[in-house]
Amino acid sequence: MKTLIYIGNKSGVSKHANMSSIDILGRLLEESGYKIYYASSKKNIVLRLLHMLWVCFKYSNRADYVLIDTYSTLNFYYAYFVSQMCRLLHLKYIPILHGGKLPNRLQQSPKLSKAIFNHAYKNVSPSKYIKSKFEAFGYKNLICIPNSIELGNYKFKKREFDEANLLWVRSFSEIYNPFLAIKVLKALKDESINAKLCMVGPDSDGSLQKAKNYANELQVEVIFTGKLDKKEWINLSENYNIFINTTHVDNMPVSIIESWALGLPVVSTNVGGIPFFVKHNENGILVEPNMESAFVDAIKKLISSKNYGNKIAEEARRCAENLDWNVVKNYWIKVLN
Template identity: 30%
Template sequence: MDKVGGAQKHVEALAIGLKQDGHEVTIVTGLYEASLWHLEEEQISVISIPALQRAIHVTKDLQALWQLRTVIKNLQPDILAAHSSKAGAIGRIVGGYLRIPTVFTAHSWSFTDGVPPKKQFIYRHLEKAVQPLTTKIITVSEYDRKLALAKRIAPTHKMMTIHNGIELLTENNQIERNRHEGPLIVMVARFEVPKRQDLLLEALSELTDIPWQLHFIGDGSLRPLLEKYVAEHNLMGRVQFLGNRMDITTLLAKSQLFVLLSDWEGLPISIIEAMRAGLPVIATNVGGVNELIVDGEHGFLIERNEKSLLKTRLRQLLSDEVLRAKMGNNSERHFLRYFTFSPMYQKTLFVYEQAFAKKR
């Protein structure tokens, strides 16, 4: 949790909800940057295990396994909730060894379509190996549940789809949408694989005949390369890199269009945040994205690397204020009906209770 991402936001929101509900919550993570989160003010304990990293590394993974075992043995929790592929696997091994009911949330399988074949092979077999140690599996999209069934990762009775959900905006968050020299596009994503800020920049660099401004929110190792691209294509006056921000709700409220281009996804919280803000969305049709966005109703879906259609859809929305308003209103209503926090929280708590009851 040294970077902001959908899975991390999900964990924070669940932890805060559980704490406010009277449960005792501890988060165990790899690297941790406290300034990015609201956990301290909610008095939620965070334990950092730096050896727990995203990439596979045998020595560090064994260290992380041993250190996590020590932590969990001391905490003696009723439920171990594991998130993300790597931490999820290590967490389930520890949970199985200590006989603690373990619920794994798959935010996007690491063997999903779009992931490099070698990585797919490794993680598919890893998931099959740790499945017997898993009490319940939550998938954030129907796409991921069906993919797991197709790959024979786990039996049907162990899995349940619970779509991501986020809190409603309060009156204090209602912000007048700003006027700009041109429509303001925003993309919220870390500058890492599988996000494709490069594809958006390439498309927009060929649309300089119409007004637009672009804000990138997020950080990561690929950012310097894209900053160089912006400089080389004389886009400095149109593109801003804002880094990691705590005021994403405000920034979205000041925007006119949200874009998320990824090679693979689960059910992106960033899109749900954009829908809550009443923004039309252009996104790649991967993972569970089409469970959020209906093409032509809340925005537009495009296939991976489909730059020609991306340019067409960008021009269409950037040039038509009425269409942006219509799709944005549709997005907000869709969010209010299906993707708020309370239903997601209650369903997740029910799965935790099922897992605990099974142990008893």
């Protein structure tokens, strides 16, 4: 049995955040036969870093690899110190490259970036977008292993498109631009289009209350559910026929893959890594960021042509099947074995 150390945000379920990568991928790897030691669940940033370093030291004689969830903000510094500890202990470490803003960090912190990524056993990118950005900075030790879902948890449903029932699923954060979804609903209503909007997700930076206030200001009724677990929002999705992704910054959001699996055609901004896996008019519809008129035009096209929406949804489901964990885990096994 291979033994791994997994470094990331192991804080568990929180009302302010969706489940983190370490919780999802870690469980799937354990179920695939790997023994994993985790760090860290500590809240204090200094204690968290010390715990991460301690776990690497404690299990250095047992671990075959160290996985490090790597983001662009505070976590970047955790990744730096842990990677340097791994170098001292002669541990093979694998940064997992998350977040649409991570390429900015390569420019902001070139020396720290080189210290982390040039000495990694492999740098794993969930998207071709991040991989291409790293390659543009001269990094070579890269492999793309996409985000995945457990397809059996998602039942494909053929939708009717006689009205616009919009579903938005994300953390309420400025970078995900939840206010645009409300603007889109208002614009549809102004054109006398039968539409409704449900927004699912935890509050990340105070944007949830701002979104509620904005909906009241525009005098449109929006359903705000707060955070739902996976099963709850999948059940909720039965009542909706279009998924909208309004973000300013993105990489390869799992919520889009989940929508594909459920049969919800996706209308998304064409930012970051989105165009690398959502193909316009094939498995989704791409529009310019922060333009409610572009969203409205795409939604009107979906509800004016039943065949168009179903064609996109069926192709999207085929794409989701290629991102099932039973497929993706083989990429991980190849790297870790």
